[in-house]
Amino acid sequence: MLNIRCFPLGELQANCYFVTDEESGVSLLIDTGAPSAEVEKAVEDFGAEKLEYLLLTHGHFDHIGNAAAIKRKYPDVRIVIGEKDSDFTTKDTLNLSLYFDGTLEHFTADILVKDNDELPFGKNKIKVISTPGHTSGGVCYLIGSKLFTGDTIMSCTTGRTDFPTGSIRDMMRSVARIAQIEGNPEVYCGHGESTTLDYERKHNMFMRKDGYDDLY
Ligand SMILES: [Zn+2]
Structure with a gap:
């Protein structure tokens, strides 16, 4: 069973998730925008050697700003990002840190992923779904x-x-694709509260057919 803890970090309170699988003895982080003693404590309490991945959902500074420091502290962790966002880790005009405080420490991801890629995570699989729109390499x-x-x-x-x-047309296609995922997964967002896919199918105006048709 996966256990998920959420840490909103930095000025923009981007969510950093620490995901553990007790049974398989593995853990991963998703997005890390700013340093956090709580996150490091969670990683180390579970066992730093069990930290397998830092999955980045996209290349904006509020989601990647602390990645270089995490890699320095836990050198075996593999940093994962969508291949079309690979430049964001070194270009401050793309990751937007230039327009914020300009102090993002550059890094290179270890694994570039594309649509439908799968990564092993203990007995689980991490499935990559390409969702351009917010950035072209968002996943x-x-x-x-x-x-x-x-x-x-x-x-x-x-x-x-x-x-x-970014692209509104790509975003609409990506949202429509997410809406088609089977079942009712819990949805853990980059900012704010978590939700469920059924709830979004009903209430997210960009996902409701009657909502997004009006935008074209
Ligand atoms: Zn963003």
Whole structure:
């Protein structure tokens, strides 16, 4: 069974998730925008050597800002990002840190993923779903019945599409694709509260057919 803890970090309170699988003895982090003693304590309490991945949902500074420091502290962790966002880890005009405080420490991801890639995680699989729109290389990660959506889907809304490489048309396609995922996964968003896919199918205006048709 997966255990998920959420740590909203930094000025923009981007959610960092610490995911553990007690049974398989593995853990991973999803997004890390700012340093956090609580996150490091959680990692170390579970066992730093069990930390397998740092999954990045996309390349904006509030989600990747602490990745270089995590890699330095836990050198065996593999940093994962969508291949089309690979430049974001070194280009401050793309990751937007240039317009914020400009202090993002650059790094290179270890694994570049694309649509439908799968990564092993103990007895589970991490399924990569390409969801361009907020950024061209944005991805969602589906682990069992838990869906991590970054800034693609937040409770009852989507992320902005007016930043570099963003696209409203791509976003609408990505949201429609997420709506088609089978079952009712819990949805863990890049900012704010978690939700469920059924709830979003009913209430997210970008996901409801009657809502997004009006936007074209
Ligand atoms: Zn973002």
